[in-house]
Amino acid sequence: MAEILIIGAGIIGLSSAYYLSKQGHQITVIDKGDISDNCSFGNAGMIVPSHFVPLAAPGMIRQGIRWMFDSKSPFYVKPALGGGLPAWGIRFLKKSTQRHVAESAVPLRDLSLLSRKLFEDLAKEPGFDFGLTKNGILAFYKTDKAAEEEAHLAKRAVELGLDMAVLSVAECKALQPMLKLDVLGAVHYRCDAHLYPVKLMQTLLQYLEKQGVKIVRDHEVTRIDTAGYQISAVHTGELVWKADQYVLAAGSWSPAVARMMGLNVLLMPGKGYSFMEDEPARRMTIPALLCEARVAITPMNGQIRYGGTMEIAKINSKVNMNRVKGIVESVPEYFPDLKPELPVLKDVWYGFRPSSPDGLPYIGRSAKLHNLVVAAGHGMMGLSLGPATGLLVSQIMTGQKTEIDIQAFLPSR
Template identity: 55%
Template sequence: MSTPRSAIIIGGGIIGLCSAYYLVQSGWEVTILDKGNLADNCSSGNAGMIVPSHFIPLAAPGMVAKGIRWMFNSKSPFYVKPSLNPKLISWGLQFIKHANDKQVNKVAPHLRDLHLLSKLLYRELAAEPQLNFGFEDKGILMLYKTAKAGVEEIHVAKQAQQLGLDVDVLNYSQVQSLEPHTELNIKGAVHYRCDAHIYPNALVTQLTAYLKAKGVNIQTNCTVTNFTAGNNHIDSVNTSSGNFSADLVVMTGGAWMPELAKKAGMNIPVMPGKGYSFMVDNADKKIVHPSLLLEARVAITPMNGKVRIGGTMEIAPVNSKINMNRVQGIVNAVPDYYPDYQVKLPQVKDVWYGFRPCSPDGLPYIGYSEKWSNLIVAGGHGMMGLGLAPATGKLVAELASQSALSTGISAFDPNRFN
């Protein structure tokens, strides 16, 4: 009987957990190394949306102009903190280079396929008896208040339909009939019936417990300090808790990916995109469907009997400061669309924040390193980490086992900026 192959996963976020899940399913012995305690990774405050509708990457036409305009508004939904940081300048130049129609049209089918695979896998995970994370397949409403936003979103909806996604353009009364318990102050919406949502806190907790029960060695408060490598092969991962060796290394690491990659002699550009969220009671005026408030770029998700409200994308180095101006911008947006929800500014202690790992072209990194034969990179998913986690984990296991891939990954080559 052959000895099981061994894998080390660096990073215990949702990408790392899903990679561990599918590697274990494929017969691998897995060790997860995480610099924190897994309790508050980036996905625990996530809006919980599974979004085939998001086939357009963050680096999209118009985002540069909007970003420049929004830089002067402390409550705006997208903000790049001005800095002479060479990493930010390099990232920004690549972002500008990729924010065009030609690039978006080229990558849209690849993103769509990755999202659809993930939704299918979420449905399978939800059927597992030990996993109950509130999977609901009722779509997401893109709500708009202005004719301009409506025209833009309906254009995207037509692109989505051409890509074979299940999408409906709705007028005000049609949207209101989908939300019978609460008043809406909007012009209309696009209903992406292809989308779904979950309660991410439950998923992270249950998946961690499942992996521990399956014998996965989870090392917390374990910081990677270096790699011992030679002959195109990583021999060991050196950490604050000692050295770990395995046949395969999977580098996730979220917003800390560039520092990890640098230790391995690689260039994988990522900038942290800070986002905020908080929970409110769903009350009597119950919201039924998750929604995105388009002009405000705010996400609303009913989950676990409450409503999670989240938003903003603040491109800046990792920092622990909570900018309450940005939280106030989120708070102000809600009653503009849902007049019954007069949301109060939460106390600082009740505001969650996390750092989305944003690549400069808005696409994740999934695949083998060209520098090290036993290193797989899986990260840089931006706002879509939770939504794309099962698909990424499945692909990691398929790459590791050298089996046929469930979907193509050429657009996500981790070596593309070398």
């Protein structure tokens, strides 16, 4: 039995704690916040094996340049000389190739399918009711260009063994008869699922604490001591934490924590927004992706969560209401009867998705510090990939054969 310290209590950190505690290790999780509203709480709650195309893809460069001149656009990179953006941007450009997309498909598929299976297993555990619903996701499109792109994606998905189908408008209406549609059609990502993220996080926290996992809130890492090829201590102010092994799972704060160890973890925070509205009629039963608008809509807990945008910039607390307005205005273009109100500032949730420049997460043991495992950089798929990452972290820690090949995810790549 080893003593393990996990830095970060988002879905990745808590999933790692879950599988490590099942192996009998003594686990402590520390987080700089109170763990009530991190990125794992406010996301769209989607489990997405369909997302086997990384953010770094050829079309994103051209599209991203166009979007930079639109204040309501779903994707924006704020130009800056510091904060790691130049290095991130150069690598993003280098990786935005068809070859990279092709090489990433199988690793991302395998990671996602493992995670979906583990979510299904978790939902069978006593007390783990977090609204897991396996009716897929509908990706709606309004233009011929998007229809062609989605059809190509669906064809590739089927080749990868994923269950997806191109639907006509009539077939879409048959699936959700209470929703009025103004679309050309949709692809049904039948391989996908969704859940209620708040309930999942609350349930995980309660379970872990009952199992004796020590969850330490409101303790920000201020210093990390290393000796040779090992971490020797982690400081949170005046408190000193020592363990046999360590996990870095601090989301968008991972680069700052890594620098305290003399490591470079290349990530940029991608700010996303979401808000909730009551939906007593429960007209939407299957989550939706609005292809051109890049908006996600998920029914959860008697409400609908609307989310979107990806602002690549330094961590900041500013809410760009123009981007929230962009989400609001896009919805009735696809669903004329769904007309969300522009939320007031206090009702807008935002979080930072830790985005690697090649669109793949970092999962693996550090090449420089041998008692450190890195688990970060999952971008928009943090919740979706949480259980799989947690299981892999536990297997890496104990020298077991990993459930899937992790070569594509190694931090040293």
